[in-house]
Amino acid sequence: MGSGEWCLQKRDSFRTDSFSGNENVPEIGCLSIVVLGASGDLAKKKTFPALFHLYCQGFLPPNEVHIFGYARTKISDDELRNRIHGYLVSERSASPSEDVSKFLQLIKYVSGTYDAAEGFQLLDKEITKHEFSKSSQEGSSRRLFYLALPPSVYPSVCRMIRKYCMNKSDLGGWTRIVVEKPFGKDLGSAEELSSQIGELFDEPQIYRIDHYLGKELVQNLLVLRFSNRFFLPLWNRDNIDNVQIVFREDFGTEGRGGYFDEYGIIRDIIQNHLLQVLCLVAMEKPVSLKPEHIRDEKVKVLQSVLPIKDEEVVLGQYEGYRDDPTVPDLSNTPTFATVILHIHNERWEGVPFILKAGKALSSRKAEIRVQFKDVPGDIFKCKKQGRNEFVIRLQPSEAMYMKLMVKQPGLEMSTVQSELDLSYRQRYQHVTIPEAYERLILDTIRGDQQHFVRRDELKAAWEIFTPLLHRIDDGEMKPIPYKPGSRGPAEADELLAKAGYVQTHGYIWIPPTL
Structure with missing residues (x-):
């Protein structure tokens, strides 16, 4: 089976309840994924490739999902897509160009600063336009904000999201934020950062990502x-x-x-x-x-x-x-x-x-x-060879x-270290x-905080x-x-x-x- 057929098969088998934090209640609203710091290395090398792999496996169906890049750099949609393109095809070269092109068309770019209202108001306008185009019931849509940014701007960005970009009401929809490490430099700075974010979002909305998990x-x-x-x-x-x-x-x-x-x-x-x-x-x-x-x-x-x-x-x-x-x-x-x-x-x-x-x-x-x-009582004198x-x-x-001790094959009763x-x-x-970021982003969409701090x-x-x-x-x-x-x-x-x-x-x- 070619990789294009595989992607298509996975998309056809997609079930809407795979997004749900509650297995009994499928989520039906459209999903907007916002990558803040979209022009940075982390977004290009990890975040966007992870989203692309989820798309290929059917977890981001194009009829429900749109992806927004946000950063200070003044570039067009196509310029961002061109910057990302090379990282998608090099990560898993088996992905056909058709899949790459379709995925890139899901991405729209918005330019703005991280501490001023104008950029986030424009971002909210674009997200709302997407939700309206999908005929998503107001309040049922889902908004995921991935902060591929330095921790120093987390507080201002979170304030802007809270004030201008939240899901407008709670009819099964949600707003979640993903923050990257390092979470501060010591106990004092970490607690200050946690307090600033905690004043704006409830703990179930905050996903502190450690990719090792x-x-x-x-x-x-x-x-x-x-x-x-x-x-x-x-x-x-x-x-x-x-x-x-x-x-x-x-x-x-x-x-x-x-x-x-x-x-x-x-x-x-x-x-x-x-x-x-x-x-x-x-x-x-x-x-x-x-x-x-x-x-x-x-x-x-x-x-x-x-x-x-x-x-x-x-x-x-x-x-x-x-x-x-x-x-x-x-x-x-x-x-x-x-x-x-x-x-x-x-x-x-x-x-x-x-x-x-x-x-x-x-x-x-x-x-x-x-x-x-x-x-204890080592009759074979294995101690010098090492431990289990x-x-x-x-x-x-x-x-x-x-690592365990076994008999050395042959006529002598001697031991050697080998392995199961x-x-x-x-x-x-x-x-x-799967790459760690794929799994963790999917967990965020599903509302599963098990692998987050x-x-x-x-x-x-x-x-x-x-x-x-x-x-x-x-x-x-x-x-x-x-x-x-x-x-x-x-x-x-x-x-x-x-x-x-x-x-x-x-x-x-x-x-x-x-």
């Missing part, structure tokens, strides 16, 4: 933990020695030095992405799969995290980072960090959770590594594998794994890291230089060893080839 293997964590009998008795302090959650990039800031230096690796990666993953690894079983029940359990984990100790932190900065002309000569911003967290509850008391992230390292990957304790580990590779080459392997590329050859969750996360971040900002903690292409500072490996992590020597997991 849309990744396939992250979404699999709840299924793995709570639907497999053999994990239930193992997932605790009696069997698990330590947990690592790792993010590694093999390149530096590459032109984003000025932006990155304002935040650093902890704010950029650890405080949000890796901490969200930790919550899913460590949380208790929720009462149900309702979003609030799941988010309740995540908040309990965050509230159980003990204050971070300085001696359980290693910071690094790769050599050459300050050569970027947009980075201050005396920058103290870490490009690498290893932080050990401890969860003070019955399940996890004494188990270190090691969060590790860095740029310009020897490899690129993101993974969860659960290391189990040594086998359960590894969830989030990216690239999505996979789950269990579920590699997605091999097992699911004919399944396209709640306000109290955000506050609890910042409470953990704000004291450490302030000590770094004040120069009380200094990053250690490390060479690009290395594992990072040697002190980080020493810290892992002190925490109890046992590194495996002589074993390398190799992703299966098709």
